[in-house]
Amino acid sequence: MADTFLNSINDPADLRKLSPEQLPQLAEELRRFIIDIVSAKEGHLGASLGVTELTIALHYVFNTPDDLLVWDVGHQAYGHKLLTGRRDKFDTNRQLDGISGFPKRSESEYDTFGTGHSSTSISAALGMAIASKLKGETEKNHIAVIGDASIASGMAFEGLNHAGVTDANLLVILNDNAIGIDPSVGALKNYLTQVKEGTNPRDNNMIKSLNFDYSGPIDGHDLPVLLKELESLKHKKGPRFLHIITTKGKGLKQAEEDQVKYHAPGKFDRLTGELLAIADDNLPPKYQDVFGLTLVELAQQNEKIIGITPAMPSGSSMKFMMEAFPDRAFDVGIAEQHAVTLAAGMATQGMIVYCNIYSTFLQRAYDQLIHDVALQNLPVIFCLDRAGLVGEDGATHHGVFDIAYLRCIPNLTVYAPLNESELRNILYTAQLGLEHPIAIRYPRGRGESTDWQKPFGKIEIGKANLLKGGTKVAILSTGTIGNNVTKALEQSDNASLFSHYDFGFIKPLDIQLLHEIFNQHEEVITIEDGCISGGFGSSICAFAAKQGYSLKIRVLGVPDTFIEQGTVAQLQHLCGIDVKSLKDIFSAY
Known part of the structure; x- marks a missing residue:
């Protein structure tokens, strides 16, 4: 099937020339275009496939860019980029001098807010809505599309809490697919599951209790239903909330069945969906695996060892400890502030806590790092994955600020291993009774040697x-x-x-x-x-x-x-x- 419709769309005004009956074919074309490019050039796949119909419906119903649309997290925005003038540049996605893999204000007027980190959309869109009201722009819509993993973050709830006591023209769309990068966790995930299954009484609706006009849940892949619901919400005022149900990876069998792996699958066959084999025999290990496997070794020897990660069990390889010691390893969801203070609380009770957070995401918990850990001199062990330049995810994800923002904090030891053997040994040394908290920074990617699993050696603190x-x-x-x-x-x-x-x-x-x-x-x-x-x-x-x-x-x-x-x-x-x-x-x- 030729891309009859997609090739004719250079901006949402062109999209709105199509009839509603033509939109399902456009959805097929949009999915195929994303699959074709990502299969060869790599990138984030499953999230954008899951919101294809929603992306089309939003730009079809609302008057973007005058109506303001914020994507949270920006992994979902590939289809949005294709419909807003970047189709011919999409093969440069995430490449040097190419377009960003996330929404970026300097890239397009349709990218109203940069969203490389999660859970910011409600606050940002609410800020836009309040500003519009102050300027007398009462007809303008402000839409935040947020995933069910992102909405569990504290900042998202702060935004909901404020929005519910305003008359701001804000529409929050919950894209509920029960997964972020890894499966969603926590009581909120269980609540949303009950709502979807109809086992939670509708009069026990927490969103309604926050003074939002709640609608849903509806099928996020049913274009006629989406169009009807969005058209109705478009003409309402005040804080509104639409709950849609989607499938991450929709339209590619393998991506639907293995949503974790196909979040960012690397290269794959665009026709079959099968991943292309990468010869990694006899290669040095990934630093994340050195961390994960070493932590399991240490935990086998010391029952006081605890592992914590905020929503990155696969990316950080905390999954190894979660599998080996499920009662002593915790995925707390996208909640870096909570992760740090949870670790601090455990440390007060004599536990040895390895808190694994990507360097760029520890920025989100800076006060907790200072106030709850360092000020109280609690010996939490911070393992900062993805330190340094991380590559194609770009400016939002580089872990280049951690040395500067860590070394000014009293009581905190900061260590950067030269190789995987030193990473292994500092992880061992850290659980031998350090008197202060320590941050261990290490990069994305592979180490230097395959011969790294040697007997542990103690590292002398402060020695170069x-x-x-x-x-x-x-x-x-x-x-x-x-x-x-x-x-x-x-x-x-x-x-x-x-x-x-x-x-x-x-x-x-x-x-x-x-x-x-x-x-x-x-x-x-x-x-x-x-x-x-x-x-x-x-x-x-x-x-x-x-x-x-x-x-x-x-x-x-x-x-x-x-x-x-x-x-x-x-x-x-x-x-x-x-x-x-x-x-x-x-x-x-």
Whole structure:
């Protein structure tokens, strides 16, 4: 079937020229287009397939972009991008210099709010609605499309709580498919299941109790029903709530049957849906698996060990502990603030808590980190997955700020392992009775060696290590970016000029060794896969200034700008911290 309709749509005005009877074919074309591109270029698949009919219906009924539409989370927005002028650019999705994988205000007037992190849509759309009322724009609609995993977050409830006591022209659409990246969890998920199954009395409707005009649940794949319901809601005022039921991955058999794997499946056969085999035999392990498998080993030996993750059991590999020790491993849903304070509460009772949160998402729990953990000096072990540049998810997901926002916190130890063996050993060391909380940052992707499951070794807190001696310039690296330094030096003709030190501990710094370094070298270079402003290099500059050293210090890392999407290799090159860039820098000496 030729894409008769999709190819003629350059904006929603073109969409509205179709008859309602033509929209089901458009839905088929839209799904096929997404499948064809994602199968070859990769990206997030299941979420957008699940909201295809809703996407069409929203742009068909509402007068976008004058009516404001917010997607939460932005994984759902591929169809939205295709209908709003980005069809011809969609093959650049998530690529360097291409379009973003998430809604982005600078990319399109139809992207009213950037939504790379979850649970923000209700607050944002409510803010828009209140602003419109103040400006006298009483006919404008403001729509927040939020998933059932996202709505369980505290911030979403804060938005609902406020909206219910306003007369703001706000429509919240709950896309209920019982799954985020992993299956949804918690009492709210059970409540929504009861609503869908009709086993919960309608007079016990929590959304109605919050003063929303509630309608649903309805079939989110039934276009005539969707169009009728949205048309009715369009002409109502005040806070409204539409509950729709969808299937994540709708239209691709494998994506419907394995919704976790097909959230972002990698490359697959566009016709059969079968995943393309990736040869990973004899490859180093993923850092997330080093964490997950090591945690199980430690938990087998120590019954006080607890694991916590906010909605990332697969991505963080906490799933291994959840399978081995289901009573001691917790997925708390998209609730980073709760995860941190839950861990703190457990720590007060003598439990050894490994709280695994992506670096970019720990930003959402900064007050809890300071107030509930560090201020009370509770020895929670934070395992920050996806630290550094993470690649195609772009600016919303890079874990480049953690060094800067962590090292200023009293009582907190900050450590970045050079490789998977050091990650394994710091996880072991952390449960031996640390007196302070610790944050362990490690990247997305694979390590350096397949020979990593060796007997545990204790790491000395605050100790840095000399990796290579030299005569003139001291290179100080922290974390896995140090492997780029090693490889660059191996390729350099003048490697003898350079010493290379691994500063796993960003805080506390190895002060004794720093004095030796500054006394024995003519120049210092610091390298990190985090932001230069306030990062590891800044701490070395502060040390030098305090101690009165006048050596030249060159700080390399992520510049003071938001880094967009691209492969990790491409983005490291942009920041000048890939192997080739470092080799060129070293060769200039």
